[in-house]
Amino acid sequence: MQLIIEKTALRLCSVAELDIEKTFECGQCFRWNMDASGVYTGVHLGRAARVWREDGQVLIDAPERDRELWRDYFDLELDYDSAAEDFHGIDYMEKCIEFGRGIRILKQDRWEALCSFIISQCNNIPRIKKIVETLCRCFGDEINYMGETYYAFPSAERIALLSEPELAPLRSGYRAAYILAAARDVHSGTINFEELGGLSHPEALKAVRQMRGVGEKVANCFILFGLHKMEAFPIDVWMKRALKEHFPEKFDPAVFGDYAGLAQQYIFYHARSGGDK
DNA sequence: GAACAGGCAACTC
DNA sequence: GAGTTGCCTGTT
Secondary structure: OOOOOOOOEEEEEEOOOOOHHHHHHOOOOOOOEEOOOOOEEEEEOOEEEEEEEEOOEEEEEOOHHHHHHHHHHOOOOOOHHHHOHHHOOOHHHHHHHHHHOOOOOOOOOHHHHHHHHHHHOOOOHHHHHHHHHHHHHHHOOEEEEOOEEEEOOOOHHHHHOOOHHHHHHHOOOOHHHHHHHHHHHHHHOOOOHHHHHHOOHHHHHHHHOOOOOOOHHHHHHHHHHHOOOOOOOOOOHHHHHHHHHHOOOOOOHHHHHHHHHHHHHHHHHHHHOOOOO
């Protein structure tokens, strides 16, 4: 009897198009983890996958039928050099673009992005990852992959039916009430992702901010990383520092054009990696 | 033990 | 509308 081993490593793109380490470690997502050999394992839309570099290519261990799904997730159709045109030529930005080359703004699941950035407030990345992981472990569907168990991000519907004490294992503090409120808003239709997607950035910002515990920063993170509206420009303490240092007092992100969010990510990654020191 | 953290809301003036 | 304070929890 012949054993047929299904070879599932798909070529996603070249390493020039996507730097997985920068993309996964630049603070936009919380569910990808690297092992000792540089292979990242993560979960997206209930699918676990491994992503790695090999011979100048980025490969992903995924079935052929999911190729487009993953290419979409990594935003591989967009030409990032063209997208950055509006802020090329600014001296400081040249440095940030070069430094962040290969970063892509992931098209994350909208609910996961919303929930993750609600959790992110006043928190550091290891703790955000820990809370998100516990949330998935407690309430997400099991995924068996490569002999290990992973967990999908639990749906808003699932979370909406929980009570605050049930979220206690997350140790998310005052954010637990915000998570529940957001889940219920999504479940009830008060917040409709499809509708939000059709709104302009200012309109979407206003609507998203109606949610309890969602202020300017969290809203913009959700709009950028969840709704993939590339003009969203979240400003946190790192961004504040960088902007203060390199741009005039009355700075308007609109100067970066339609892809201001990408500029934000380059600045943020540069600043957080110690590029300004 | 106090201060602080990738933020928000409620309150003050 | 600008500034201050408390908030859960974990870390320093």
